[in-house]
Amino acid sequence: MPKNSKVVKRELDDEVIESVKDLLSNEDSSDDAFKKSELMVDDQEEKDVDVEEGSDVEDERPAWNSKLQYILAQVGFSVGLGNVWRFPYLCQKNGGGAYLVPYLILLLIIGIPLFFLELAVGQRIRRGSIGVWNYISPKLGGIGFASCVVCFFVALYYNVIIGWSLFYFSQSFQHPLPWDQCPLVKNASHTFVEPECEKSSATTYYWYREALNISSSLSESGGLNWKMTICLLAAWVMVCLAMIKGIQSSGKIMYFSSLFPYVVLLCFLIRGLLLNGSVDGIRHMFTPKLEIMLEPKVWREAATQVFFALGLGFGGVIAFSSYNKRDNNCHFDAVLVSFINFFTSVLATLVVFAVLGFKANIINEKCVIQNSEKILKLLKMGNLSQDMIPHHINFSSITAEDYNLVYDIIQKVKEEEFDSLGLKSCQIEDELNKAVQGTGLAFIAFTEAMTHFPASPFWSVMFFLMLVNLGLGSMFGTIEGIITPIVDTFKVRKEILTVICCLVAFFIGLIFVQRSGNYFVTMFDDYSATLPLLIVVILENVAVIRIYGIDKFMEDLKDMLGFSPSQYYYYMWKYVSPFVLTCLLVASIVQMGLSPPGYNAWIEDTAMEEFHSYPTWAMIVCISLMVLAILPVPIVYVVRRCNLIDDSSGSLASVSYKRGRIIKEPVNLEGDNTSLIHGKSPSEVPSPNFGKNIYRKQTGSPTLDTAPNGRYGIGYLMADMPDMPESDL
Numbered sequence: 001m002p003k004n005s006k007v008v009k010r011e012l013d014d015e016v017i018e019s020v021k022d023l024l025s026n027e028d029s030s031d032d033a034f035k036k037s038e039l040m041v042d043d044q045e046e047k048d049v050d051v052e053e054g055s056d057v058e059d060e061r062p063a064w065n066s067k068l069q070y071i072l073a074q075v076g077f078s079v080g081l082g083n084v085w086r087f088p089y090l091c092q093k094n095g096g097g098a099y100l101v102p103y104l105i106l107l108l109i110i111g112i113p114l115f116f117l118e119l120a121v122g123q124r125i126r127r128g129s130i131g132v133w134n135y136i137s138p139k140l141g142g143i144g145f146a147s148c149v150v151c152f153f154v155a156l157y158y159n160v161i162i163g164w165s166l167f168y169f170s171q172s173f174q175h176p177l178p179w180d181q182c183p184l185v186k187n188a189s190h191t192f193v194e195p196e197c198e199k200s201s202a203t204t205y206y207w208y209r210e211a212l213n214i215s216s217s218l219s220e221s222g223g224l225n226w227k228m229t230i231c232l233l234a235a236w237v238m239v240c241l242a243m244i245k246g247i248q249s250s251g252k253i254m255y256f257s258s259l260f261p262y263v264v265l266l267c268f269l270i271r272g273l274l275l276n277g278s279v280d281g282i283r284h285m286f287t288p289k290l291e292i293m294l295e296p297k298v299w300r301e302a303a304t305q306v307f308f309a310l311g312l313g314f315g316g317v318i319a320f321s322s323y324n325k326r327d328n329n330c331h332f333d334a335v336l337v338s339f340i341n342f343f344t345s346v347l348a349t350l351v352v353f354a355v356l357g358f359k360a361n362i363i364n365e366k367c368v369i370q371n372s373e374k375i376l377k378l379l380k381m382g383n384l385s386q387d388m389i390p391h392h393i394n395f396s397s398i399t400a401e402d403y404n405l406v407y408d409i410i411q412k413v414k415e416e417e418f419d420s421l422g423l424k425s426c427q428i429e430d431e432l433n434k435a436v437q438g439t440g441l442a443f444i445a446f447t448e449a450m451t452h453f454p455a456s457p458f459w460s461v462m463f464f465l466m467l468v469n470l471g472l473g474s475m476f477g478t479i480e481g482i483i484t485p486i487v488d489t490f491k492v493r494k495e496i497l498t499v500i501c502c503l504v505a506f507f508i509g510l511i512f513v514q515r516s517g518n519y520f521v522t523m524f525d526d527y528s529a530t531l532p533l534l535i536v537v538i539l540e541n542v543a544v545i546r547i548y549g550i551d552k553f554m555e556d557l558k559d560m561l562g563f564s565p566s567q568y569y570y571y572m573w574k575y576v577s578p579f580v581l582t583c584l585l586v587a588s589i590v591q592m593g594l595s596p597p598g599y600n601a602w603i604e605d606t607a608m609e610e611f612h613s614y615p616t617w618a619m620i621v622c623i624s625l626m627v628l629a630i631l632p633v634p635i636v637y638v639v640r641r642c643n644l645i646d647d648s649s650g651s652l653a654s655v656s657y658k659r660g661r662i663i664k665e666p667v668n669l670e671g672d673n674t675s676l677i678h679g680k681s682p683s684e685v686p687s688p689n690f691g692k693n694i695y696r697k698q699t700g701s702p703t704l705d706t707a708p709n710g711r712y713g714i715g716y717l718m719a720d721m722p723d724m725p726e727s728d729l
Contacts (some may be wrong), residue, residue: 005036009632011421016091018384019538021457025077025152027602029394033516036297036391045673046533047095047612057658060324061126062323063320063323063324063325063461063483064323064324065252065327067218067256069252069255070320070323070333071333071336071337071380072254072258072259073254073258073320073476073477074317074320074321074325074333074337074477075251075258075337075340075341075473076254076258076318076472076476076477077311077316077320077473077476077477077478078309078310078311078317078337078338078340078341078474078477079258079261079344079472079473079496080102080470080471081161081339081442081467081470081471082308082309082347082469083309083341083348083470084304084343084348084352084441084442085352085439085441085442086513086599087305087345087347087349088285088345088352088353088441089307089347089385089441090288090301090302090354091240091285091349092284092285092432093290093299093304094292094293094295094297094298094301095252095287095288095290095291095292095293096284096285096286096287096288097285097287097288098289098292098293099292099293099302100286100346101293102293102298102299102302102716103305103306103342104342104672106299106302106303106306106580107306107338107342107576108455109572109576109580110248110303110306110307110337110572110576110577110581111306111309111310111312111338112334112335112500112582113262113572113573113577114312114537114540114541114577115312115317115334115337115338116331116334116335116569117540117544117573118312118318118321118331118540119317119321119330119334119543120321120330120331120553120556120557120560121136121318121426121544122317122318122319122320122321122322122324122689123321123322123324123326123328123330123560124556125322126322126323126326126561127322127485127488128144128145128315128318128319128322128481128484128485128488128489129144129147129148129315129319129478129481129485129486130144130148130485130486130488130489131485131488131489131714132144132322132473133143133320133540133543134489134546136543136547136548136642137543137547137548138636139636139640139641140539140543140547140633140636140637141636142634142635142636142637142638143536143539143540143543143633144315144485144629145632145633146532146535146629146630146632146633147313147315147481147485147536148315148481148485148531149312149532149628149629149631149632149655150278150313150314150528150529150532150536150629151315151479151481152482152501152505153158153315153317153524153528153529153629154314154478154524154528154529155475155478155479155482156180156508156509156512156524157231157507157512157520157521157524157525157528158234158471158474158475158478158516159235159239159471159475159505159509159511160228160232160471160509160512160513160521161237161238161471162235162238162441162467162468162471162475163228163231163232163234163513164211164228164439164443164462165230165442165464165468165471166231166235166321166468167211167227167228167231167232168211168443168460168464169461169464169465169468170231170459172457172461172464173461174454174457175457176451176456177450177451177456177460178254179202179206179207179210179277179448179451179453180202180207180456181201181202182197182202183197183205183331186214191312192550193382195502195607196604196606196607197209197605199606199607200607201215201448202445202448203276203443203444203445203448203451203609204444204607204694206447207443207444207447209604211227211228211366211443212225212228212266212515212517212518213225214515214518215514215516215602216521216602216603217516217519217601217612218456218516218519218520218599218612218614218615218618219516219615220515220516221514221516222514222515222516223514224510224513224514225513225514225517227417227509228256228513228715229513229515229556231703232506232509232512232513233506233717236503236505236506236509237502238472238504239472239476239501239502240498240499240502241476242472242476243476243479243480243483243498243502244494244495244498244499245494245495245703247521250655253472253476253478256396256469257464257472257473257476258469258473259655260345260353260465260466260469261466261469261470261473261580262344264462264463264466265344265347265348265351265466266347267462268351268355268459268462268463269347269350269354270294270352270353271352271453271459272350272354272358273354274357275354275355275357275358275453276358276361277357277358277360277361277362277364277428278354278355278357278358279357279626280357280360280361280428281354281356281358281360281432282353282354282357283349283427284357284428284432285349285350285353286354291302292403295463296337300584300587300588302586302590304530304584305589307534307584308529308533309342309345310337310338311474312533312537313476313533313534313537313540314477314481314533315480315481315482315485316477316478316480316481317477318479318481319477319483319484319485320480320574321333322418322484326560327560327561327562328559329561330561331557331561331565338441339574343388344423352407352441352446353432354450355446355449355450356432356445356446357432358427358452359431359445359448359449359612360428360431360432361428362452363431364427364431365400365430367424368399368400368426369376369401371403371407371423371424371426372395372398374401374421374422375395375406375410375423376395378421383421384410384414384421388406388409388413389409390405390406390409391405391565393405393406400426403426404427407423407426410423424488439518440565440656441649442467442703446463447460447536451465479498479502479517482501483497483498483501485722496513496714511541514714519599519601522599522600523599523614523618523621523622523625524625526622526626527622527623527626528593528626528627528629529626530588531585531588531592531626531630532629532630534581534584534585535585535633536630536633537581537629538582538585539579541578541581542572542578544573545573545574550570550573550574552600554569554570595614596611597612597613597614597619597622598612598613598614599611599612599614600612668670676699
């Protein structure tokens with residue numbers, strides 16, 4: 001080698017550096033942001049620059065004011081109306097106390113692990129559902145869009161239920177309550193009880209006729225119910241005002257909306273335990289029926305309840321956790337929120353069956369009195385002999401036990417003629433076995449029980465205010481699951497998007513406040529969310545475990561939490577949860593296929609519900625709801641797979657969003673430009689690391705790394721990551 005070779009090499013290096021400087025100096029003035037940044041990779045491999053450690057990107061994304069505010073938001077989202085009117089019904093229907101065993105097992109198998117997974121990816125990537133799954137793989141970006149569509153469908157009818165609660169809340173400030181007695185109808189000659197109410201009950205009549213003014217079929221719209229239209233508008237105004245500033249406004253409301261229901265439930269429990277017959281309801285509730293626990297249907301319904309109770313797949317969990325600090329212990333949050341949700345369901349079950357036990361006791365007393373009068377008439381008419389009646393029986397103050405004794409004696413003696421006597425068995429268990437859920441529990445059974453409370457208007461106000469708060473807490477998470485991903489992806493103003501979203505949802509929601517609106521609520525509840533959400537969560541599990549890699553994900557959790565999560569989660573995520581979710585999906589499809597598609601219509605003449613099959617157009621709507629909800633997944637996959645939309649726009653330039661600016665970055669498919677700037681060969685450039693700087697390099701990967709989303713180079717990925725400071729661009 002010539003002795004001046006070092007000088008020649010230095011001159012060549014200087015020429016390369018100067019040529020690059022010339023290129024940078026010739027950039028357009030519009031690319032000031034690009035010129036100010038330095039395209040380089042941090043040579044300090046152990047340096048982990050996060051947003052909370054001095055980056056000005058922290059100012060971009062809002063953050064929770066406190067850990068308590070965040071926990072209350074997650075609790076408010078997961079604890080909803082289903083805990084009050086769905087869980088007690090399932091518990092009573094599926095074996096009483098024995099139902100808690102499969103529920104707890106499935107909570108540990110699919111509930112907590114999948115809840116932890118969503119919290120972790122949201123907190124690590126700090127994006128909404130669209131950004132999270134698009135980061136892991138653009139081909140799976142449709143998962144986030146599917147979550148947004150499902151959230152929108154659910155928000156449409158969920159807020160209608162809040163509107164119903166607001167209506168009952170507004171009607172509770174009067175004594176007696178308007179649903180306490182059947183209304184009287186006057187004509188020219190006399191006054192009589194409304195026939196529809198007389199055939200059913202006062203609370204049933206008030207719900208179907210006064211509140212909903214319901215039509216007799218889905219096809220008979222009947223026009224708008226103006227009372228419910230106003231209540232729906234009020235509900236959307238409340239949601240819009242609470243969400244317009246994002247977590248900065250909704251977070252403060254969580255202190256009330258999440259805690260107030262617990263105050264009401266505890267008050268109801270204390271009051272309920274003091275009522276006659278409440279112990280009978282609780283005893284009936286928790287009497288285990290072990291033989292029922294082994295039925296597959298019980299496990300399917302328990303898995304479905306666990307799945308929806310935690311709000312998996314909606315995107316709200318990911319959105320809320322994306323506002324956390326990077327080192328937050330999301331494992332503790334997952335376990336805490338999951339068990340708070342479970343114990344809330346148990347508390348609500350105690351309250352519901354204490355009150356229903358009191359209601360059953362009142363109905364049983366009326367049954368005893370009415371049938372005792374029948375027996376006295378039969379004795380006077382000579383149809384029954386006085387010798388049948390035990391001497392200690394006093395019909396003027398007969399107890400339920402004494403009546404059942406007389407009933408059994410008459411049934412044995414008059415075995416052939418017994419049916420013609422018209423006597424009924426008055427058993428509290430028979431009344432408690434009439435399981436009710438949903439609106440039937442909240443607006444009919446529970447409402448009827450409260451009419452017998454002392455100071456019933458006070459308890460009615462408290463109950464329906466609790467339902468409003470439970471609904472709002474879930475609505476905040478649902479709307480956040482729509483707003484956050486769209487804001488992160490398309491960089492629109494959150495205030496404008498929130499107002500537009502609420503306005504559009506209100507106008508579409510007018511179909512639910514027609515006279516036939518209750519039937520549409522049932523349709524959306526049955527078909528818009530169940531199957532799409534199951535598919536979404538299965539794909540989420542596959543995306544993290546198979547596409548991103550479970551080993552990398554476990555290492556990222558260690559970097560984030562400061563300790564290695566239990567291997568229990570490794571096996572749950574990799575093997576058990578996907579298998580259980582797939583079984584649940586198949587079982588749900590089979591159940592949907594075996595159940596005739598239809599709804600229960602209220603028939604005014606008979607004052608009873610009657611099952612109607614969906615007409616053809618309604619079946620098309622049901623299928624369309626499921627297809628539209630899951631359609632973004634294959635569409636985005638095909639678009640990305642076939643390159644139908646070229647990100648480079650023909651100029652080999654990728655576009656990344658950073659702080660509201662568009663940064664054009666040259667993409668070199670043959671080499672890394674950082675090696676030219678720093679005078680290094682590609683092999684000398686340190687690989688970025690997800691656990692440290694960006695992502696972790698896999699063993700055996702080529703020298704020129706590709707990001708998890710398949711793009712070469714580091715500029716795009718760094719700009720795509722919300723936690724990278726501008727200096728690392």
